[in-house]
Amino acid sequence: MSEEGKELFEKVKEKVDRLKENTLEKQFSDFWKMACYAKYRSYEKPLQYADSVNDYIEKNKEELTQMREKFVQNIDSYVETCIKRLEKKKFRVYYAKTNEEAHEIFLKELGDNKILYKSKSNQAKDLGLIDLCKENNIEIKETDLGDVLVQLFDYKLPSYQVGPGVHFKVEDIVAKIKEKYGVELIPEPAEIVKYFRNTYRKELLNDVKVSLTSANAIAAEEGCVVLLENEGNISLITRATEKHIVAVGITKLVPTVFDALLVTKMVERTNNADLAYISLIYGPSGTSDVAGTAVKGMYGAKEVVVILVDDWRTKAIHENLFYKELVNCISCKTCNFVCTASRAFGNVYASKYGLGALAIIKDYIHNGIEAAVADGLFLCTGCENCSNWCPAGVNLADIMRQLKKEATEKDICPPYLKEYKDKIFRDKNPFQ
Amino acid sequence: MTKLIYLGCLSSSKYKETCENAMKIIKFLDDKFVTLENPPCCGALSYHLASDEELKSHVTFVNEWFKEHEVTEIVTICAGCYNYLSHYYKKFIPGFNIKVRHLLQLMAQPDNILKLNLKHQGKKITVNYHDACHLRNADIPIIEEPRKILNSIEGIQLKEMENREKLSICCGAGGGVYSIFKENSDYNALAIFKQGKGRALLTACPFCYTALKRIQNNKENKVKKPVIKFEDFIVKIMDGVDPIN
Numbered sequence: 036m037s038e039e040g041k042e043l044f045e046k047v048k049e050k051v052d053r054l055k056e057n058t059l060e061k062q063f064s065d066f067w068k069m070a071c072y073a074k075y076r077s078y079e080k081p082l083q084y085a086d087s088v089n090d091y092i093e094k095n096k097e098e099l100t101q102m103r104e105k106f107v108q109n110i111d112s113y114v115e116t117c118i119k120r121l122e123k124k125k126f127r128v129y130y131a132k133t134n135e136e137a138h139e140i141f142l143k144e145l146g147d148n149k150i151l152y153k154s155k156s157n158q159a160k161d162l163g164l165i166d167l168c169k170e171n172n173i174e175i176k177e178t179d180l181g182d183v184l185v186q187l188f189d190y191k192l193p194s195y196q197v198g199p200g201v202h203f204k205v206e207d208i209v210a211k212i213k214e215k216y217g218v219e220l221i222p223e224p225a226e227i228v229k230y231f232r233n234t235y236r237k238e239l240l241n242d243v244k245v246s247l248t249s250a251n252a253i254a255a256e257e258g259c260v261v262l263l264e265n266e267g268n269i270s271l272i273t274r275a276t277e278k279h280i281v282a283v284g285i286t287k288l289v290p291t292v293f294d295a296l297l298v299t300k301m302v303e304r305t306n307n308a309d310l311a312y313i314s315l316i317y318g319p320s321g322t323s324d325v326a327g328t329a330v331k332g333m334y335g336a337k338e339v340v341v342i343l344v345d346d347w348r349t350k351a352i353h354e355n356l357f358y359k360e361l362v363n364c365i366s367c368k369t370c371n372f373v374c375t376a377s378r379a380f381g382n383v384y385a386s387k388y389g390l391g392a393l394a395i396i397k398d399y400i401h402n403g404i405e406a407a408v409a410d411g412l413f414l415c416t417g418c419e420n421c422s423n424w425c426p427a428g429v430n431l432a433d434i435m436r437q438l439k440k441e442a443t444e445k446d447i448c449p450p451y452l453k454e455y456k457d458k459i460f461r462d463k464n465p466f467q
Numbered sequence: 468m469t470k471l472i473y474l475g476c477l478s479s480s481k482y483k484e485t486c487e488n489a490m491k492i493i494k495f496l497d498d499k500f501v502t503l504e505n506p507p508c509c510g511a512l513s514y515h516l517a518s519d520e521e522l523k524s525h526v527t528f529v530n531e532w533f534k535e536h537e538v539t540e541i542v543t544i545c546a547g548c549y550n551y552l553s554h555y556y557k558k559f560i561p562g563f564n565i566k567v568r569h570l571l572q573l574m575a576q577p578d579n580i581l582k583l584n585l586k587h588q589g590k591k592i593t594v595n596y597h598d599a600c601h602l603r604n605a606d607i608p609i610i611e612e613p614r615k616i617l618n619s620i621e622g623i624q625l626k627e628m629e630n631r632e633k634l635s636i637c638c639g640a641g642g643g644v645y646s647i648f649k650e651n652s653d654y655n656a657l658a659i660f661k662q663g664k665g666r667a668l669l670t671a672c673p674f675c676y677t678a679l680k681r682i683q684n685n686k687e688n689k690v691k692k693p694v695i696k697f698e699d700f701i702v703k704i705m706d707g708v709d710p711i712n
Contacts, residue, residue: 051648068654075636075658079629089634375637376644379654416644416651417515418600418637436515443516452643456513460525463507466480 064381120258475545546601546672587622599672
C-alpha cells in the first residue's frame with residue numbers, strides 16, 4: 036500500500052469523524068438526512084400534479100434519453116447551428132475550447148466591472164468562474180436567497196445545490212443579520228424573506244450592470260436560452276441589467292425549444308420544487324417603436340453574451356472516455372437524494388463542485404484521481420441507485436466503478452479494501 | 468454432472484443455520500443438488516476494485532474448480548454470488564454455460580411453488596420484503612420471484628414498501644465500505660425499517676441481513692420489526708412453526 040493511499044484514507048477518515056462532533060458537517064448532515072428521507076419517499080406520491088414523480092419519469096424517460104443521445108451523436112453540428120442561430124438573434128456568442136479560454140473571454144466581457152450579480156449556477160463552479168472571480172478581486176453578489184445566506188455565513192463547505200442555505204437555522208440567520216446589518220428581525224422565515232425583498236430587491240432592480248447565469252438548456256435550432264427558477268432573481272438579473280452573461284458547458288445544448296422544456300420540466304418534477312418561472316430568452320431587449328428603427332436595450336438587457344465551453348466534453352465523446360455519459364446529465368440532482376453514501380455522509384461525500392458522485396466525478400475530470408479519492412470515492416457502496424433513478428439514463432455507477440479501478444491500479448485505494456481484495460484472490464475467501 | 472448448492476462465503480462463514488435451511492429447501496425441491504467441500508469465493512466483492520486481468524484470472528480459477536467437479540448447474544443463496552456469477556463469468560469466460568440461479572428463482576418456478584404448497588397456520592402475518600441491490604441490479608433481475616413466492620403462501624400477506632423493486636433503498640453494506648464505515652448503514656438500513664407496515668422484514672441477501680440485523684439489535688434505534696432471512700422464514704413455515712418469532 037502506497038503512502039499516498041494511506042494519507043488519502045486518513046483524510047477521508049478525518050472528514051467522516053467530523054460527523055461525530057458538533058461541526059458544520061454534522062449540522063449539514065442532520066438536515067440532509069431529513070431532506071433525503073422526505074425526498075426519497077415523495078417520489079412515489081402525487082403531490083403538486085396528478086401523477087407521481089416516478090410516473091412522470093417513467094412516461095418521459097425514453098423521450099429524454101433518446102433526445103440526449105441524438106444530441107450527443109451530433110454534438111459538433113448542434114454547436115455550429117446553435118452559434119449561428121444565437122448570432123442571428125443578436126446574442127454575442129463565444130465558443131471556448133477550454134475553461135482557460137472561457138476565463139479570458141469572461142474577463143474581457145466583464146471589463147472594468149468589479150461587481151458581478153449571479154444566479155445559482157453549478158456550471159460556474161464547473162467552468163472555474165468562481166475561483167477566477169476570487170483571483171481577480173471581482174465581488175460576486177449572489178442573488179438566490181440560499182446562496183445569499185451561504186455568503187452571509189461565509190459557508191465554505193459543499194452545500195445542497197437546489198437550496199444552498201436551507202440547512203441554516205432560522206435563529207442563526209436572524210443572529211447573523213443582526214451581526215452584519217444591525218437589524219433585529221423576528222425569527223420567522225417570512226420575516227427574513229421580507230427583509231431581503233425590501234432591501235436587496237431594490238438593488239437588483241436598479242444597480243445591476245453585469246449579471247451571470249447558466250442555463251437549464253439552450254435550444255440550438257431556435258437560439259433560445261431557457262432558465263428555470265422560483266424566486267424571480269433570474270427574471271430580475273436577466274432583465275434589469277446592462278449585460279447578461281450566460282456561461283455554460285456545451286452539453287446544456289438541446290435540439291429544440293420543446294426539448295429544452297422537457298429538460299426543465301424533468302428538473303422541476305424530479306426536485307418536487309415549487310417553481311414559478313421559466314424564462315425563454317431569445318436575445319437582448321429591443322424596440323422598433325421609434326420611427327421603425329430597431330434599437331437594442333429597451334427595458335431589458337442591452338447585451339446578452341453566451342459563452343459555450345467545451346473543455347472535457349467533446350473529448351469525452353470523440354475519444355469514447357469512460358465518463359462520456361456525463362454529457363447526457365440534465366443536472367436534476369436526483370442522484371444525490373437516492374445515493375446511499377450521499378444520504379449518509381452529506382457534504383463529507385462531496386467536492387468543491389457540489390454533493391455526491393456527480394461532483395466527485397467532476398473533481399476527477401478537473402483535478403485527477405487523487406482528488407476523487409480524497410473526496411470520498413470509496414464511500415460509494417456501488418448500490419447503483421444513481422443509475423437506476425437517473426431520468427436521463429446516465430450510468431453514473433459504472434463511471435464510479437471505473438474510478439475505483441483506476442485508484443486501485445494507482446495503489447491509492449483504502450488499505451482495508453486492498454486487504455479485502457487480496458484475501459479473495461489469495462485465500463479464495465474474504466471472511467476466513 | 469454436478470448440481471451445486473453454492474452457499475457463498477458470508478453465509479457459510481457466519482450463517483450456518485441459514486445454510487442448513489437453504490439446503491433443506493433446495494433438496495426438497497430437487498434432491499440431486501449437493502454441496503462440495505471448500506468452494507472458492509466467486510470474487511463478487513472485488514468487482515469494483517480489481518483490474519479486468521485480475522478478475523479474469525480469479526474467475527478462470529473458480530471456473531476450473533467448477534470443471535474439475537463437473538458442475539453443470541448452480542443454485543446460490545447469496546445475492547452477491549448470483550449477481551457476479553451471472554454477469555462476470557459470462558463476460559470473462561467465452562462459452563461459460565453453467566446454469567446459475569438464485570434460490571428465489573428455483574422456488575418461484577410454478578411447479579416448485581405447487582410442490583412447496585406453503586401454508587401458515589394461525590393468524591395472518593404481514594411482511595415486508597427488501598429488494599437487495601445485488602438482486603435487483605443483476606443481468607436478469609430478481610424482483611418478481613420473491614413476490615410470487617410470498618403471495619403464494621396462505622396466511623402471509625406481503626406489504627410493499629414505498630421504495631421497492633429497482634428503486635429500493637440500499638442497506639449500506641455494499642462496496643466493502645461497511646467493514647470500516649458504518650454510517651452508510653446506520654442511516655440507510657434504519658430508513659428501510661421505517662418503510663411499510665409489516666410485522667417482519669424479509670431479505671434474501673446475507674449482506675443486507677448483516678446490516679439490518681445490526682440496526683435491529685441496537686436498542687437506541689427502537690426497531691421492533693425483526694429482520695428475517697428468506698430461507699429461515701420459509702423453513703419455519705414448512706415446519707409449521709411461527710415464522711417471525
